[in-house]
Amino acid sequence: MSMFCFQCQETAKGSGCTIKGVCGKTDDVANLQDLLIYVLKGISIYANQAGGLGVVRPDVNKFVMESLFATITNANFDKQVFIDRVREGLKIREGLKEDIVKAGGRIPENPHDSAVWYADTAAEFEVKAAQVGVLTTANEDVRSLRELLIYGLKGMAAYAEHALTLGYNDDGIFRFMLKALAATTDDSLSADDLVALVLEAGKYGVDVMALLDKANTTTYGNPELTKVEIGVRSNPGILISGHDLKDLEELLQQTEGSGVDVYTHGEMLPAHYYPAFKKYAHFAGNYGNAWWKQDKEFASFNGPILLTTNCLTPPKDSYKDRLYTTGVVGFAGVKHIADRKEGQPKDFSAIIEQAKKCPPPTEIESGEIVGGFAHAQVLSLADKVVEAVKSGAIKRFFVMAGCDGRMKSREYYTHFAQALPADTVILTAGCAKYKYNKLNLGDIGGIPRVLDAGQCNDSYSLAVIALKLKEVFGLDDVNELPISYNIAWYEQKAVIVLLALLYLGVKKIHLGPTLPAFLSPNVLKVLVEKFDIGGISSVEDDLKMFMTV
Incomplete structure (x- = not known):
């Protein structure tokens, strides 16, 4: 087998993907994700020791959190992203060792291999990646x-x-x-x-x-009882999918008055239930269904699509040039919106300008659905x-x-x-x-x-x-x-x-x-x-x- 992954429900034959992920990830990406998890384990060994000495690194917490998120099914398929994360993780791990020594601690003499393995090149990463997968735990x-x-x-x-x-x-x-x-x-x-x-x-x-x-x-x-339109309007639109409400907020702010409507897809549907988003007249409704239908629904939407979190499937040529990713999401050859810097919002201008040149969405259904029954x-x-x-x-x-x-x-x-x-x-x-x-x-x-x-x-x-x-x-x-x-x-x-x-x-x-x-x-x-x-x-x-x- 060239890989092994059984973290999702659709894993091959109900036992494990061994050649290519059913989700679409290739064996080299799957193995590099395993290696990234391995590096996170080494980081954690030293971060725990450093924490005991009073050394707390928020940047370490953020890196571990985002790296775990990036390995969720259908989040990131970009090999280079994982090469870069492994390289950054090794640098963070070595920095933690220095922090421990500076704080008066001693590095353990025989730590786990994940705490000592080191390499510089992508080729070395791939060799190691094939050796640290799930099946290395024999029991x-x-x-x-x-x-x-x-x-x-x-x-x-x-x-x-x-x-x-x-x-x-x-x-x-x-x-x-x-x-x-x-x-x-x-x-x-x-x-x-x-x-x-x-x-x-x-x-x-x-x-x-x-x-x-x-x-x-x-x-x-607090989410409130809301009727959500599932038809389409006559303006060009942007389709936003995933789960990140901050991305949606900034997109709505930047599209206001532009003549471009914003529609939700998949897990972004419940954003319509929040009072803060109801003030945007161009927040048009929900388009489509669950994540796995995106190959057809992204094509018929006609405008650009923004993926804010996991639930991406390998894109079809019919819409790949209209697809944007952001945050931990990625796919080689797909445009990526950079993270926020120094408290500034993300820049969605490229998506908005492309949307203005696209035809309105093709209607695939009409009517409305009701939601908003959170605990309050x-x-x-x-x-x-x-x-x-x-x-x-x-x-x-x-x-x-x-x-x-x-x-x-x-x-x-x-x-x-x-x-x-x-x-x-x-x-x-x-x-x-x-x-x-x-x-x-x-x-x-x-x-x-x-x-x-x-x-x-x-x-x-x-x-x-x-x-x-x-x-x-x-x-x-x-x-x-x-x-x-x-x-x-x-x-x-x-x-x-x-x-x-x-x-x-x-x-x-x-x-x-x-x-x-x-x-x-x-x-x-x-x-x-x-x-x-x-x-x-x-x-x-x-x-x-x-x-x-």
């Missing part, structure tokens, strides 16, 4: 737990990056990232030790999602919701959050939503909603049967809602609520959401369309025994199982 269960922990850290890093962009930071989250990365190099840790670390990651998953929720709502207001909006309806539950009008809530994807088996979630009894309500967040958010499922006494809390970043809202309902009903255990969890997953942000739910004590979570390939049989057994985690089967059997709980 299957230790490998599984280490990777589960690392994938949780990748999701945590994504949320931390969005919060930091808005000026919100929690040093404890970064300290845990460094601690956990270093722990994956410690062969003395038992499986039980690693399980404890994985569950601790869930605690920091809750923390980072709460931090991001605070950053978003403080900056842009739902809790404002708490009395109505509680009364509906007490009266029997609402029998059960189904948390159907998570990710959408290409596999035909994901049609299960559309069929499941359609089959749910009329006295049930779906709580959702993430792009999984595109499987059912355009169905006409009606309402219960004015409460829509699909309550969309927002992006996968907003999954925290679903936890807040559940905990508040537990309090209102005077229950001791969140699992006593009439709430079932039927969650779709795809990439690593879903992993940290899962770990956060486990930390909060939620049990009987069902994951699909397949269980993660990186869970060994023994690790999966632990999760089943401790948390009653399960997979999915048929709509009929699963519905019967959920409704008889």
Whole structure:
């Protein structure tokens, strides 16, 4: 095999990509991502020691966070980016060693190889990259737990990056990232030790999602019930996808009065729910569906597209010259918008000028969809919701959050939503909603049967809602609520959401369309025994199982 990667749900044959990633990344990029993670482990070993001596480097935290984020599925496919990051990481690692000595510390005599390996050239990097992949951990269960922990850290890093962009930071989250990365190099840790670390990651998953929720709502207001147009206007447009609200804000500011409309795509849809963005008359609506349909929808949009975070697929020639990336996202040959400098906004002038020369979007659908049911909006309806539950009008809530994807088996979630009894309500967040958010499922006494809390970043809202309902009903255990969890997953942000739910004590979570390939049989057994985690089967059997709980 020329590579090995099994971090996403669509990994080849349900076991691992060995030649080229199903996501589109090439073997050399996959291996260089492994090498970057390896370098981060070495950095973490020294950063932890330096921290114990009172040396804290915010630049190190930022580099580790952004590097983890860059290795998330569908974020960055550019080989040169990873060569540059490995080179920068080695420089940072050596600088930390100097800091330790200056602070009166001593460098360990026999550190892990990730803390001492060094090279200068890209060719040397590629040789080493082939030697430090996932499979170098021989014990299957230790490998599984280490990777589960690392994938949780990748999701945590994504949320931390969005919060930091808005000026919100929690040093404890970064300290845990460094601690956990270093722990994956410690062969003395038992499986039980690693399980404890994985569950601790869930605690920091809750923390980072709460931090991001605070950053978003403080900056842009609490999401509110909103009708979003899904048709098109007659002006040229820019399509913005991904998750970064700061990028959207700056794009809206720079396009105001230009004659160019701005549309959201994929996970950017929930931006329409924030009060701060409603003042922009040229914020036209949402165009298209989940990330995996971008090959057709980006082509028919006609104007330029801005990818702000992960969820990029290898671009087609039909729109590649109209595609721009920014932040940690990248693809060789695609134009990249540079990061902010000295507090100045990003410069989107090139996108705007190209948009002015493009025809308006081709309409692919019409109408509107309703969302904006984050925790503040739902809790404002708490009395109505509680009364509906007490009266029997609402029998059960189904948390159907998570990710959408290409596999035909994901049609299960559309069929499941359609089959749910009329006295049930779906709580959702993430792009999984595109499987059912355009169905006409009606309402219960004015409460829509699909309550969309927002992006996968907003999954925290679903936890807040559940905990508040537990309090209102005077229950001791969140699992006593009439709430079932039927969650779709795809990439690593879903992993940290899962770990956060486990930390909060939620049990009987069902994951699909397949269980993660990186869970060994023994690790999966632990999760089943401790948390009653399960997979999915048929709509009929699963519905019967959920409704008889």
